[in-house]
Structure formats: C-alpha cells, structure tokens
Amino acid sequence: MPDTPSRPPLRLREFLPYRLSVLSNTISRRIAEIYDREFGLTIWQWRAMAVTGDTPGISATEIGQRTAMDKVAVSRAVAGLIELGYLERKASEDDGRRSKLYLTRTGQSVYEEIVPMAMSEEKLLTDVLSASERAELERLMEKLAGAASPERPLW
Amino acid sequence: MPDTPSRPPLRLREFLPYRLSVLSNTISRRIAEIYDREFGLTIWQWRAMAVTGDTPGISATEIGQRTAMDKVAVSRAVAGLIELGYLERKASEDDGRRSKLYLTRTGQSVYEEIVPMAMSEEKLLTDVLSASERAELERLMEKLAGAASPERPLW
DNA sequence: CTAAATTAGTTTCATATGTAACTAATTGAT
DNA sequence: ATCAATTAGTTACATATGAAACTAATTTAG
Numbered sequence: 447m448p449d450t451p452s453r454p455p456l457r458l459r460e461f462l463p464y465r466l467s468v469l470s471n472t473i474s475r476r477i478a479e480i481y482d483r484e485f486g487l488t489i490w491q492w493r494a495m496a497v498t499g500d501t502p503g504i505s506a507t508e509i510g511q512r513t514a515m516d517k518v519a520v521s522r523a524v525a526g527l528i529e530l531g532y533l534e535r536k537a538s539e540d541d542g543r544r545s546k547l548y549l550t551r552t553g554q555s556v557y558e559e560i561v562p563m564a565m566s567e568e569k570l571l572t573d574v575l576s577a578s579e580r581a582e583l584e585r586l587m588e589k590l591a592g593a594a595s596p597e598r599p600l601w
Numbered sequence: 602m603p604d605t606p607s608r609p610p611l612r613l614r615e616f617l618p619y620r621l622s623v624l625s626n627t628i629s630r631r632i633a634e635i636y637d638r639e640f641g642l643t644i645w646q647w648r649a650m651a652v653t654g655d656t657p658g659i660s661a662t663e664i665g666q667r668t669a670m671d672k673v674a675v676s677r678a679v680a681g682l683i684e685l686g687y688l689e690r691k692a693s694e695d696d697g698r699r700s701k702l703y704l705t706r707t708g709q710s711v712y713e714e715i716v717p718m719a720m721s722e723e724k725l726l727t728d729v730l731s732a733s734e735r736a737e738l739e740r741l742m743e744k745l746a747g748a749a750s751p752e753r754p755l756w
Numbered sequence: 757c758t759a760a761a762t763t764a765g766t767t768t769c770a771t772a773t774g775t776a777a778c779t780a781a782t783t784g785a786t
Numbered sequence: 787a788t789c790a791a792t793t794a795g796t797t798a799c800a801t802a803t804g805a806a807a808c809t810a811a812t813t814t815a816g
Contacts, residue, residue: 458652458668459667461723462723462727463628464648464668465742466621466624466625466629466742467625467628467629468746469742472746472749473749474618477618505794506794506795507795514619516774516775517794518795518796519773519774520795521794521795522772522796541781541782541793541794542782543780543782543795544793544794544795545794568618571618572748573748574744574747574748575741575745580617582737583738583741584617584620586730586734587620587621589729589730590624590729591624593725593728594624594628594631660764661764661765662763662764662765671803671804672765672766673765673803673804673805674804675765676764676766676767677766677802677803680766696811697764697810697811698763699811700764700765757816758816760815761812761814762813764811764812765808765809765810766810767806767808768805768806769805770803770804770805771803771805773800774800774801774802775798775801776798776800777798778796778797778798779795779797780796783791784789784791786788
C-alpha cells in the first residue's frame with residue numbers, strides 16, 4: 447500500500463514546459479554543432495554575421511535588437527568575428543560611441559557562400575513539417591507566447 | 602538619421618528554431634523563477650525531485666534518463682537537494698555503486714506543495730489552447746523531435 | 757579465479773553566460 | 787555653458803555547464 451495519490455501525478459514527460467525545453471535544446475544544440483563543425487562559428491557569431499551581411503554599417507546595438515541577443519553577447523560575438531577577420535569596425539561620423547560594422551572581403555565570401563549553406567542545413571530540420579504544419583505550429587506558439595508573457599499575472 | 606536599406610532582411614524572427622528557443626526560454630525562466638522564489642530550487646533540482654517523488658528509490662542514472670539531464674547535472678542537483686534536506690540517499694542492497702533516492706518528510710511536503718503549483722501554471726499556459734490544438738501541438742513537436750534527434754543524419 | 761572492461765557517480769578544469777560595474781560620448785535640463 | 791542623465795559598448799566577476807579524468811563497484815572473458 448505504498449500510495450493513494452490524492453491528486454493526479456505529475457508526469458514530467460507530459461509536462462508541456464519540460465517538453466518544449468527538451469525539444470528546443472535538442473534543436474539548438476544540433477544547429478550549434480553544425481555551425482561549429484562546418485564554419486568554426488558560434489551561433490551568436492553566425493547571427494551577428496548574418497544581420498551584418500544583410501545590413502552593412504549596422505551598429506552593435508542594432509544587431510542586438512535584430513537578433514534578441516543582449517549587448518554583452520553581441521560585444522563578444524563581434525569581438526570574435528573581428529578576431530577571425532570576418533568583420534571590421536569603423537567609427538561612426540555622427541556619434542563617437544557607436545561603431546559601424548562591415549563584413550571584410552573574407553567575411554563577405556563566408557556570408558555569400560557558406561552562410562546560405564548553413565541556412566539550408568537549418569531548413570533540413572524544419573522541412574519535416576509541411577508549410578501548413580509550420581503555419582499551424584507558429585499560430586499555436588503565438589498563443590502560448592501570449593500566455594507566457596511577463597505582463598500576465600502568475601496565478 | 603541613417604536608416605536601414607530596403608533589401609530583404611534576414612528573417613531570424615520568423616525562423617522556427619529561433620522562435621522555439623525564445624518561447625521555451627520565456628516559459629522556462631518564468632517557471633524557474635517560481636521554483637526559486639517559492640522553494641529555493643533550480644529547475645534541475647525540481648526535475649530531479651519530481652521524478653523522485655513519482656518513483657521513490659530511483660537511481661541517479663535513472664533520473665538522468667527520465668529527465669534528459671546528463672549525469673553531472675543529476676549529481677549536482679541531487680547533492681543540492683540532499684544539502685537542502687529534501688532528498689536522502691540509501692545504499693542499494695544489490696549494487697554498491699548505486700544509491701536509491703527518496704524524498705525526506707520535508708521533501709515530500711515540498712513536493713506536495715510544488716506539484717499543484719507547477720500544474721496550475723502549466724494549465725494557465727495550455728488553457729489558451731483547445732483540446733484539439735493541444736493534440737496538434739503534441740503531434741508537431743513529436744515530428745520536430747524526431748527530425749532533431751541525433752541519430753538522424755543531416756544529409 | 758583473475759584481470760580487463762564496464763558502469764555509477766563524483767570531481768576537476770576550462771569555457772559560457774548573465775549581471776553589474778565601468779568608460780566614454782551624447783543629450784537634456786536649467 | 788554646465789552638469790545630471792542617458793546611451794553605446796566593454797570589462798570584471800560570479801555562476802552555470804559540459805567534457806574528461808577519476809574512484810569505486812560490478813561484470814565479463816578466458
């Protein structure tokens with residue numbers, strides 16, 4: 447007579463926040479591994495590079511806004527990319543605190559040749575879903591995101 | 602003021618792995634905050650506790666299998682829980698390397714208290730979805746999990 | 757039986773990450 | 787014009803995390 451549960455048991459495997467976390471971490475780890483193995487980039491570096499290639503002259507703060515990285519993460523990613531010779535920094539004429547970031551020639555070739563390959567690798571993961579399934583998933587995630595937003599009271 | 606050019610931007614915000622990660626982190630942080638504030642537990646500690654409460658006498662290795670935590674994380678979580686007086690360790694009769702883990706009386710009461718909280722928090726989240734939407738979400742997550750599983754070759 | 761191989765779990769070390777403190781430049785209020 | 791407040795970005799510090807080395811117990815091969 448070990449137990450007479452007075453409430454439904456918590457099954458971690460069926461617990462949505464847990465499952466979301468495991469799924470997201472699995473995917474993130476997988477993708478990070480690809481960037482590292484193929485290009486020697488962290489996922490943060492790749493994101494910073496991708497938006498800089500897309501918007502030359504972008505500032506670190508703007509990179510943060512576009513990628514949801516905090517400013518410390520951006521600072522470190524950019525420093526690493528400059529170290530690798532993929533990015534260069536130019537002083538902004540109108541604001542001495544800002545720098546404008548550009549791909550170097552090398553960085554440009556990475557952006558044009560290697561980064562699209564990375565995006566197609568990422569696509570392989572999500573291609574198991576049809577377009578309509580992806581749309582549906584996005585819709586459901588949208589709803590959950592609303593429910594989880596910090597403005598919402600806790601209990 | 603300088604503005605961004607009107608070329609097609611990198612649509613990071615629409616990219617599924619990225620959005621999944623943001624959603625999962627939002628939810629996890631929200632829940633982790635509750636565990637920490639209410640009970641002084643990390644999310645890893647809570648997970649170890651949840652499966653121990655569900656399966657008394659479980660071993661550390663089994664906790665890892667049930668929660669997708671690696672053995673180092675389990676070891677640290679369990680050590681912390683013993684320190685807090687929530688778990689106790691008993692030697693396994695048949696295998697001297699193993700320990701069997703149990704909730705203490707205190708741990709049991711925390712478990713009793715925390716489980717309904719966790720479940721009601723989950724309910725707040727999932728209640729924004731209808732039953733069929735929840736089922737569909739499960740199905741889509743299943744598919745993605747399969748696509749992201751490490752056994753799957755990338756090409 | 758005995759030595760090699762395996763397994764459970766811990767510790768160590770190196771790296772990653774977040775928060776806060778900090779520097780330098782700009783803006784704003786008076 | 788001056789000084790407080792704000793902003794861009796970096797550095798420092800404390801903690802989290804993962805890989806690998808390690809200890810101890812068990813299993814397996816011969």
